[in-house]
Amino acid sequence: MPNVTELLVRDDSAVTGPEGSSIPLVEVVTYVCAILVALAVGATAFAVLGANPLTAYGTVIHNSLGSASALSQTLNKTTPLLLGSAAVALSLRGGFLNLGVAGQMYAGAICAMWAAFGLEGAPRIVEVIAPLVAAAIGGGLFAAVAAVLRHLWSVNELFVTVMLNFVGMYAADWLATRVWSDPVTGNAVSKPIPAAAQLPTYGHYGGHIGIFIAIAFAIAIQIWLSHSRRGYELNAMSANPVASKMAGISPLLMVLLALAGGGVLAGLGGGIELTGAQFVLFNGLSANYGFMSVLAAVLARRNAILCIPVAFVLAGLIVGTNALQATIQLPASAVLLLEGLVVLTILLGECLAKRSKLLARLSAPASE
Amino acid sequence: MSSDPGPTSTPATRAGSESLAVAVDMQGVSKSFGAVRALDSACFTARHGEVHALLGENGAGKTTLMNVLSGLYLADSGEVTIRGEAVHMTSPQDAARHGVGMVHQHPELIGAFTGHENVALARTGGGLGRRFDHGCQELESLAEQYGLPVDLRKRVCDLAMGERQKVEILRELCRGATILILDEPTTHLTPGEFDGLFSAIRQLASSGLSAILISHKLHEVFAVADQITVLRKGRTVGTRSRSDVTQDALITMMLGTAAAEEARAVTGTAEKTQAAPQPSAAERAESGGPPLLTVSGVRVRSGPRRLEVDELTVRRGEIVGVAGVAGNGQRELVDVLIGTLGTRRGRLCLGDRDITKASVAQRIRAGIAVLPDDRLHEGSLPSAPLWQTYTLGLHQTLRSARWDPRDLRRQTQFAIGEFGIAARSPNAITADLSGGTLQRAIVARSLRILSASNGGLLVAVNPTQGLDVGGTRFVRDHLRELLRHNGAVLLISEDLDELFELSDQITVLFAQALVAEYVRGDFDRYRIGADMLGAERD
Numbered sequence: 034m035p036n037v038t039e040l041l042v043r044d045d046s047a048v049t050g051p052e053g054s055s056i057p058l059v060e061v062v063t064y065v066c067a068i069l070v071a072l073a074v075g076a077t078a079f080a081v082l083g084a085n086p087l088t089a090y091g092t093v094i095h096n097s098l099g100s101a102s103a104l105s106q107t108l109n110k111t112t113p114l115l116l117g118s119a120a121v122a123l124s125l126r127g128g129f130l131n132l133g134v135a136g137q138m139y140a141g142a143i144c145a146m147w148a149a150f151g152l153e154g155a156p157r158i159v160e161v162i163a164p165l166v167a168a169a170i171g172g173g174l175f176a177a178v179a180a181v182l183r184h185l186w187s188v189n190e191l192f193v194t195v196m197l198n199f200v201g202m203y204a205a206d207w208l209a210t211r212v213w214s215d216p217v218t219g220n221a222v223s224k225p226i227p228a229a230a231q232l233p234t235y236g237h238y239g240g241h242i243g244i245f246i247a248i249a250f251a252i253a254i255q256i257w258l259s260h261s262r263r264g265y266e267l268n269a270m271s272a273n274p275v276a277s278k279m280a281g282i283s284p285l286l287m288v289l290l291a292l293a294g295g296g297v298l299a300g301l302g303g304g305i306e307l308t309g310a311q312f313v314l315f316n317g318l319s320a321n322y323g324f325m326s327v328l329a330a331v332l333a334r335r336n337a338i339l340c341i342p343v344a345f346v347l348a349g350l351i352v353g354t355n356a357l358q359a360t361i362q363l364p365a366s367a368v369l370l371l372e373g374l375v376v377l378t379i380l381l382g383e384c385l386a387k388r389s390k391l392l393a394r395l396s397a398p399a400s401e
Numbered sequence: 402m403s404s405d406p407g408p409t410s411t412p413a414t415r416a417g418s419e420s421l422a423v424a425v426d427m428q429g430v431s432k433s434f435g436a437v438r439a440l441d442s443a444c445f446t447a448r449h450g451e452v453h454a455l456l457g458e459n460g461a462g463k464t465t466l467m468n469v470l471s472g473l474y475l476a477d478s479g480e481v482t483i484r485g486e487a488v489h490m491t492s493p494q495d496a497a498r499h500g501v502g503m504v505h506q507h508p509e510l511i512g513a514f515t516g517h518e519n520v521a522l523a524r525t526g527g528g529l530g531r532r533f534d535h536g537c538q539e540l541e542s543l544a545e546q547y548g549l550p551v552d553l554r555k556r557v558c559d560l561a562m563g564e565r566q567k568v569e570i571l572r573e574l575c576r577g578a579t580i581l582i583l584d585e586p587t588t589h590l591t592p593g594e595f596d597g598l599f600s601a602i603r604q605l606a607s608s609g610l611s612a613i614l615i616s617h618k619l620h621e622v623f624a625v626a627d628q629i630t631v632l633r634k635g636r637t638v639g640t641r642s643r644s645d646v647t648q649d650a651l652i653t654m655m656l657g658t659a660a661a662e663e664a665r666a667v668t669g670t671a672e673k674t675q676a677a678p679q680p681s682a683a684e685r686a687e688s689g690g691p692p693l694l695t696v697s698g699v700r701v702r703s704g705p706r707r708l709e710v711d712e713l714t715v716r717r718g719e720i721v722g723v724a725g726v727a728g729n730g731q732r733e734l735v736d737v738l739i740g741t742l743g744t745r746r747g748r749l750c751l752g753d754r755d756i757t758k759a760s761v762a763q764r765i766r767a768g769i770a771v772l773p774d775d776r777l778h779e780g781s782l783p784s785a786p787l788w789q790t791y792t793l794g795l796h797q798t799l800r801s802a803r804w805d806p807r808d809l810r811r812q813t814q815f816a817i818g819e820f821g822i823a824a825r826s827p828n829a830i831t832a833d834l835s836g837g838t839l840q841r842a843i844v845a846r847s848l849r850i851l852s853a854s855n856g857g858l859l860v861a862v863n864p865t866q867g868l869d870v871g872g873t874r875f876v877r878d879h880l881r882e883l884l885r886h887n888g889a890v891l892l893i894s895e896d897l898d899e900l901f902e903l904s905d906q907i908t909v910l911f912a913q914a915l916v917a918e919y920v921r922g923d924f925d926r927y928r929i930g931a932d933m934l935g936a937e938r939d
Contacts, residue, residue, distance in 0.1 A: 281762030
């Protein structure tokens with residue numbers, strides 16, 4: 034299992050190092066080629082399923098970017114994905130792999146709902162902000178379990194965070210159907226949060242301001258990572274834990290910053306998803322955000338700022354492909370298939386590019 | 402440096418070596434790794450019945466040449482002839498079929514298996530169902546015969562390094578090796594164990610085996626070899642018979658004339674200080690600055706990690722050496738001093754300050770720095786740029802200043818110039834630097850850390866291991882420099898020559914405890930060696 038972590042946190046700090054150095058041209062080329070290949074593979078898949086690839090892609094783009102309402106939808110989906118991927122990027126910086134973004138999002142959403150009901154009738158500004166603060170704290174505490182276990186008994190954070198996903202998910206399920214259950218709908222969802230606790234929106238298409246919070250956090254986290262003593266220490270811890278300990282870097286503080294800090298971000302993402310987009314708690318609130326976040330963070334090379342475009346593209350893909358079901362009658366599974374293919378191809382392309390001697394030769398003069 | 406001949410060897414028995422049958426003949430062997438030419442038409446000839454030493458500096462190509470002979474590397478060009486037959490070997494199995502066996506520098510045995518199982522594992526060819534757990538008795542008596550007495554029923558992980566080596570030699574012999582290569586066999590051994598190994602090698606050679614010994618230690622070569630081939634920068638400089646060559650001649654062959662002068666200065670002082678204590682050092686020890694580090698009654702018990710130190714004092718301006726075979730508590734001692742391992746009982750004081758409960762960061766700020774044993778894995782950030790490695794630990798002393806990566810890079814650039822660190826820029830990736838360059842950077846960093854506290858304690862673990870002459874001198878000069886600036890050094894080393902040369906006082910670590918203490922006048926290689934092995938004293 035440590036090998037997996039190693040693979041993901043491997044030596045790419047040179048690229049995204051604190052100096053924020055430029056990304057070599059060759060990497061961009063690789064990336065673009067990988068996306069093209071992924072689209073080609075996706076097109077083949079569409080053709081096999083009996084749809085015109087061009088029409089399919091047109092539908093995807095139209096439904097994710099083509100109109101103000103589509104764009105708002107995409108940005109709303111970007112928000113939790115961005116906060117989740119920033120959470121994973123932060124923990125990867127410290128050398129830990131946080132696979133529990135989904136659980137932390139549930140924890141955040143639960144705390145946000147609790148705060149929203151508890152503060153009903155408070156001034157509007159408190160009603161909006163308090164649930165988000167509660168969400169961040171809840172997510173942080175939830176992830177701190179993994180951090181403390183890791184520190185005290187070297188329990189691998191992979192297992193703890195994955196298992197806590199189930200705890201978070203079924204806790205949300207139980208609360209939604211038993212404690213905050215809505216007697217009106219027959220579904221397994223809670224009653225909605227008070228209208229006063231809902232996030233403010235912009236425009237007329239349901240876009241909420243959570244996206245700005247998410248972008249601000251992503252940028253702040255990355256600047257903090259690159260330009261602070263603690264950011265340096267986190268990087269050192271992931272590069273060499275033994276040497277870092279001998280240099281007086283506190284392992285407990287680092288694991289807390291990396292995992293619980295990530296939990297704060299993910300929890301905030303869950304809270305925003307609740308108060309901005311869903312308004313009700315249910316099992317499935319954190320759709321596939323947990324695992325998509327890991328992919329996004331890896332694709333963004335554990336750089337929180339690069340997570341912004343990556344999360345946006347992935348969110349666009351989610352929104353756009355969802356529309357495929359309705360417009361060209363593709364089965365729901367085909368949608369997930371395309372998403373999986375794109376991510377897989379990009380990762381594969383990166384690995385192959387790393388081993389390619391041709392690219393290595395090309396990049397040598399290019400970087401001079 | 403002991404140059405007395407090995408116990409069983411006399412020049413007379415080797416006079417007729419010209420008439421012995423040629424075992425190995427390698428001609429014009431070249432091998433490149435990327436841009437590095439490790440072997441450049443190297444030649445080598447060894448005969449049956451002789452001990453042939455392959456001598457050269459680190460990186461001269463000794464091990465590469467032998468890896469070609471043992472089938473690990475495929476040479477780019479050149480011919481290898483074994484017993485008159487031209488061979489083309491592509492794997493160690495091929496080499497074993499031709500009777501070539503190699504014992505590598507670090508034992509390659511399965512720790513959970515007994516010695517006998519390890520040997521038998523190598524012997525059995527195929528056949529899943531074949532038993533290999535019998536014949537232990539025969540093997541042990543065979544071992545006696547070869548002069549390699551070892552308990553083959555013990556698990557390898559419970560054996561001492563010297564015993565493991567015997568198991569490895571035995572394994573190669575059982576595979577039918579008639580040409581036995583030993584790569585730096587004394588790395589993990591104590592002086593007492595040397596003699597046992599060397600007499601075993603001599604006995605094997607006299608029974609007709611061809612033993613090839615890779616080494617860069619002159620006194621070992623003089624103690625055991627019949628013939629000496631010197632390699633320099635991948636080329637064969639020449640082969641000499643031990644009876645008609647001097648140490649000086651060999652040093653010149655190893656290093657070339659210019660570098661040899663320098664090296665002789667280094668080894669010269671080593672011999673001088675052993676013969677009679679350096680007056681300046683003696684004075685220093687007598688005058689004895691104020692104590693910098695005082696350790697008393699420390700007891701550590703943390704899982705398998707143990708350490709007992711009743712009394713240890715390091716004074717300012719003094720180097721205290723810690724001798725001992727690796728794994729006898731060196732790591733624990735370093736960890737206790739730097740604070741990564743807590744003590745159950747006892748007291749640690751740095752100057753007037755009690756640091757028993759201080760954190761690592763507090764200790765670094767108080768003035769403790771470490772030159773770790775494994776530079777890359779304990780002292781640096783391999784995947785990160787050099788400036789981050791240079792800042793590691795040092796950043797604890799810069800707490801009051803604003804965090805400014807640009808300024809840190811500037812400081813690193815300054816250190817690169819001042820300490821002659823062979824790095825392109827502060828952004829060079831640490832892992833791409835050579836071992837010597839990295840050690841310079843870590844020395845520079847440690848001195849920076851200590852300068853913040855007006856001379857502190859430097860804990861140096863094998864500080865010159867693997868360094869060339871220039872690098873060794875750099876490290877030793879800076880250790881002495883630190884003494885002049887009110888600092889002190891705790892030198893934990895496996896290299897007795899180095900300890901003898903530099904230390905004002907030597908203590909010995911054995912079985913996780915400090916067992917003996919010698920002041921400079923009483924340094925005695927064999928008594929210290931006996932202490933390192935835990936031999937009973939009369």
